[in-house]
Amino acid sequence: MSLSDVRQIVERIQAEETWKHRRQFLQVIKHWEAVVGNNVAVQTRPSGIYRQVLQVAVSSSVWSQALVFQRRSILAKLNPLLIGSAPPLADIHFSTAKWASLPPKVTKTEVVDSAKAAEPTELMQKHPSFVRSPQPVIKTPASPPETAIEAFLRWSNAVKQSTAHLPRCPCCSCATPIGELQRWQMCRTCARQRFFYFNTTPEEESPAPSNRLPKDPR
Structure with missing residues (x-):
């Protein structure tokens, strides 16, 4: 089944009667900050819709x-x-009851801070497998892959x-x-295989080469 078929199935499910209120609530979340403003949005979080009444949790x-x-x-x-x-x-019904149970809202500042936290640390940069060279820009195809084989080929490329750019x-x-x-004067996969089989006894060695670790797709 192609990804386009999955998209059509999702669209049919969303068109059903039971999804109307769910779609409405997702739209409320999408437009809430623009409607009430940033200061109010920080102190409030829509939590659901019950009988056409929007339930909103507030901080106090x-x-x-x-x-x-x-x-x-x-x-x-x-x-x-x-x-x-x-x-x-x-x-709209405002209440403090569900404020503590709802997940915290992620702000733009927190996103920037998390991006900084994801930067490689000094310890990571000392690892032999760390790549210091800049990564080239990879163009993403406009259309999604039709089959699993096509998706694998795109990933491999x-x-x-x-x-x-690596040696x-x-x-x-x-x-x-x-x-x-x-x-190691070689890649980590070859080093792991060579050192492992070099340090094992003939009885411990596996006769079938299929048990060896697969090569990296590089």
Whole structure:
């Protein structure tokens, strides 16, 4: 089954009656910050829709009382943005009950901080398999793969492009980080196989080569 078939199945499921309110709630989440503003959005999180009433968790009772008087103006801005056959929202209920149980909202600052945390540390850079060379830009095809084989071929070509600048292992001719060549004079896969089989006794060695670790797709 192709990915286009999966997309058509998802579209049919979303068109069913039971998905109307779910789609409406997803649209509420999408437009909530634009409707109420960033300051209010930080202190509130929509938690569901029950009988055309939007349930919103708030951080404190002070915010709950303040927003009760603004719920009509919020509905006037929010309902026109909710596209679909589900009935429009009739009211908004603010409560502090579900605030602690809802997952925290990820801010742009937290996204930047997480990206910085994902940068390689000094310990990672000392690892022999760490690649210091910049990665080339890989063009992604506009259309999704039709079959699993096509998806594998695209992945294989992407791996080859991303490792084309690396030197080759003298044993298997695979692209190899410089640190591995400096430490073992070969890639980590060849080193693992050679050192493992070199240190085992004939009784421990496996007669079938199929038990050996597969090569990296580089």
